[in-house]
Structure formats: C-alpha cells, structure tokens
Amino acid sequence: MNLEHIKQTDPVVAEQIELELKRQQDTIELIASENCTSLAVMEASGSVLTNKYAEGKPHKRYYNGCEHIDVIEEICQKRACELFGMDHANVQPHSGAQANMAVFMATMKPGDRVLSMDLSNGGHLSHGSPVNFSGLYFDVKSYGINEYGEIDYDDVRRMALEHKPKLIICGASNYSKIIDFKRFREIADEVGALLLADIAHIAGLVAAGLHPSPAPYAHFVTTTTHKSLRGPRGGIIMCKEEFAQAIDKAVFPGMQGGPLEHIIAAKAVALLEASKPEFKEYAAQIIKNAKALAQGLMDEGLDIVGGMTENHLMTLDLRKTGKTGKDMANVLEVVGITANKNTVPNDPQSPFVTSGIRLGTPAVTTRGFKEEDMTEVAKIIAGAIYASDNEQGLKNLRERSLKLCQKHPLYV
Numbered sequence: 001m002n003l004e005h006i007k008q009t010d011p012v013v014a015e016q017i018e019l020e021l022k023r024q025q026d027t028i029e030l031i032a033s034e035n036c037t038s039l040a041v042m043e044a045s046g047s048v049l050t051n052k053y054a055e056g057k058p059h060k061r062y063y064n065g066c067e068h069i070d071v072i073e074e075i076c077q078k079r080a081c082e083l084f085g086m087d088h089a090n091v092q093p094h095s096g097a098q099a100n101m102a103v104f105m106a107t108m109k110p111g112d113r114v115l116s117m118d119l120s121n122g123g124h125l126s127h128g129s130p131v132n133f134s135g136l137y138f139d140v141k142s143y144g145i146n147e148y149g150e151i152d153y154d155d156v157r158r159m160a161l162e163h164k165p166k167l168i169i170c171g172a173s174n175y176s177k178i179i180d181f182k183r184f185r186e187i188a189d190e191v192g193a194l195l196l197a198d199i200a201h202i203a204g205l206v207a208a209g210l211h212p213s214p215a216p217y218a219h220f221v222t223t224t225t226h227k228s229l230r231g232p233r234g235g236i237i238m239c240k241e242e243f244a245q246a247i248d249k250a251v252f253p254g255m256q257g258g259p260l261e262h263i264i265a266a267k268a269v270a271l272l273e274a275s276k277p278e279f280k281e282y283a284a285q286i287i288k289n290a291k292a293l294a295q296g297l298m299d300e301g302l303d304i305v306g307g308m309t310e311n312h313l314m315t316l317d318l319r320k321t322g323k324t325g326k327d328m329a330n331v332l333e334v335v336g337i338t339a340n341k342n343t344v345p346n347d348p349q350s351p352f353v354t355s356g357i358r359l360g361t362p363a364v365t366t367r368g369f370k371e372e373d374m375t376e377v378a379k380i381i382a383g384a385i386y387a388s389d390n391e392q393g394l395k396n397l398r399e400r401s402l403k404l405c406q407k408h409p410l411y412v
C-alpha cells in the first residue's frame with residue numbers, strides 16, 4: 001500500500017496505518033460485520049472525489065461542477081437497483097444507522113409505533129434501542145427469538161395485531177437463520193404497516209442469490225455496504241418508486257449534508273464486483289465456511305445459539321463454560337483472532353460483559369480460507385476458551401493462527 005505522501009506529511013498517522021495493515025494481515029478476522037475490500041474499492045474511496053460538494057441529487061445539485069459526480073452517483077443507484085431488484089436507490093447514507101433513520105423520518109412522526117427485533121436478541125441499535133434516536137423518539141415494541149434461535153413468526157403476528165405498528169422492521173445484526181420476508185409482509189399487510197428489511201449483514205448473500213431477497217415484499221430495504229457486500233463503509237436505502245421522493249428528502253435535507261461522493265464511487269465499484277459470477281462463488285464459500293466453523297465448534301463441545309447457522313454468522317453461547325464474552329473475546333485476541341462479545345438470549349450478564357461471542361466468516365473468506373481452515377480456526381477458538389489461563393498454551397495457539405494468516409496473505 002502506497003503511503004508515500006502521508007509518511008512525509010504525518011509520519012505518526014502513517015505509522016498507525018502501517019501497523020493496522022500488519023494487524024489485519026496477521027490476525028484472523030471473525031467480526032461478522034467486517035470485510036476486506038478490493039484495492040479497486042479502496043482507490044475509489046481515496047480519490048479526488050473527496051474534494052467535491054454535491055448536496056442534492058444527480059442533475060439537481062446545489063453546487064456547480066457536478067457533471068462527473070452525477071454520472072458516478074447515477075451508476076451507483078442503477079447498480080444497486082439492478083442487484084437487489086428494487087425500484088429506487090438513495091446511495092448517500094453515510095451508514096446503515098442513518099439509512100434506517102431516513103426511513104423512520106420518511107414514514108413516521110415522533111411517537112409513532114415500530115415493531116422490531118430486540119437488540120439483545122440480535123436486532124440493531126437503530127431499530128429501536130432506548131439509547132438510540134429510534135427508541136428515544138419512537139414508541140418501540142420488540143420481538144425476540146425462541147429457544148431454537150429462530151424468530152417466532154406467530155408471536156410477531158400476535159404483537160403486530162396487539163400493537164398496530166406503523167412500521168415493522170425485519171433484519172438483524174446477529175441472527176443466524178434465513179429470514180422469511182414473505183411472512184413479515186403478510187403480517188405487515190394484516191395490520192396496515194410498512195415493512196423495512198434491513199439486510200446490512202446478509203446483503204452479499206442476497207446479492208448472490210443465496211438468501212431469499214426482500215425485494216418482492218419490503219417497502220424499504222436498507223443495507224450497509226461494508227459487511228458481506230464487501231464495499232466501503234456506508235449505507236444505501238432502496239424502496240418502491242412511490243416512496244422515492246420521501247426517502248430522498250429524508251436523507252437530504254432531512255438529516256445529511258454533502259454526500260461522500262468518493263464513498264459513493266467506491267460503493268458503485270463494490271456493486272459491480274458483487275454482480276460478477278466470482279462474487280457468487282465467494283458468497284457461497286462464506287456460508288460453507290460458517291457451517292464448517294459452527295460444526296467445528298460444536299464438535300469441540302461448545303454451544304451455538306440456535307445450533308447450525310444458515311448464513312455467515314453464529315453466536316457462541318459460553319454459559320456452560322462459566323466464562324464471559326468480554327473475557328473470551330480478549331483471550332481470542334491474544335491468540336490472533338478478532339471477534340466481538342455479544343449477548344445471548346436471556347443473558348445473565350450485562351451487555352458490556354455478555355455470555356456470548358459473535359463470529360462471522362465474510363472477511364476470512366475474502367482471504368481465501370476454506371472449510372479445512374475453518375475447522376482449524378474452531379480448534380484454536382476452543383483451545384483458547386478451555387485453556388484461557390495457560391500462557392504457553394495460548395502462545396502455541398497464536399502460532400497456529402499466524403500460520404493460517406500466512407497461508408492466506410492479505411493485501412500483498
């Protein structure tokens with residue numbers, strides 16, 4: 001990676017970027033929401049487009065000089081619509097949370113009611129957590145998952161009939177089963193609600209046709225672009241044509257100023273990459289790797305919420321080991337594996353401590369990890385959890401994880 005100019009201008013930042021590159025190269029990234037973009041995506045996001053103000057929409061801007069920006073943003077919109085089968089795309093949201101916020105703003109007034117998945121059961125902060133704008137300004141009712149780690153659709157329907165929400169949200173940050181978007185739409189229709197599908201985590205799988213698409217059912221589809229979709233950090237909102245104007249207004253001037261056109265260009269590149277046959281193979285391997293990891297962990301005697309995963313992620317339930325998510329995520333870091341602590345359903349620990357660890361395979365799959373590598377990763381994880389106090393044991397496991405990283409080099 002060329003850092004020639006930063007090194008001259010700001011050696012302190014340059015050094016940290018180099019160290020971060022080394023960290024990414026030498027560790028096994030299992031944070032389910034992270035990935036490693038292509039160099040093409042990175043070039044676009046580090047381009048001269050960062051210099052341009054382009055408030056407004058293509059061909060309806062508040063600044064001059066947007067002729068090239070307009071072409072790029074329109075290409076990005078078109079690629080998003082084609083890839084996900086939706087009528088309209090706004091590619092300006094800076095993040096998934098802001099994409100969700102724009103849907104709230106376009107569809108509701110403060111105080112209106114939302115039905116969404118509870119955060120501790122796998123939902124997302126921006127779906128109605130009391131500490132987020134969504135929970136602070138809206139009346140939120142939450143559904144969870146059952147003992148099998150699955151959404152209980154009958155219970156969602158019961159809650160919808162009881163609470164009559166204006167908006168129902170499906171999609172999660174920690175859910176390992178296929179989401180039945182059709183069922184959600186039937187429930188929404190029964191109570192006259194609009195349906196938002198937040199596919200941030202599974203976007204790459206949906207794009208590859210390996211998870212059912214929400215397009216025929218959801219009024220709105222939001223996603224981040226940096227998770228399984230493997231683009232730059234950012235968000236996109238897609239919707240049916242009838243909501244296009246309201247969504248565009250909610251994004252700008254509703255809540256954002258100048259769009260990040262360098263990131264929009266990078267989103268366009270990533271969407272093109274995601275439309276290729278190679279991406280389909282990549283997404284299929286993400287799922288195979290997740291299943292191999294889950295199987296390996298269960299073979300080592302560890303529990304997974306809901307058992308076998310159906311997508312790219314899973315949550316280790318550490319309760320029977322007597323260890324916490326916080327401690328074990330730190331131990332995994334010692335052995336060269338990055339993951340995040342996560343609550344499990346009915347977690348006796350606080351969200352800061354937790355009894356679980358969420359694991360996902362998009363990033364390691366980008367590096368070229370295959371099923372046999374995931375089995376070795378499962379053994380390293382189990383070894384670290386069972387022998388978390390054995391310093392020499394952890395050192396040996398670190399060597400094994402480094403070997404895997406060297407087998408699958410990144411950015412060389």
Ligand code: DSN
Pocket residue numbers: 032033096124173
């Ligand atoms: N923080 C993301 C995740 O890790 O799933 C969701 O926004």
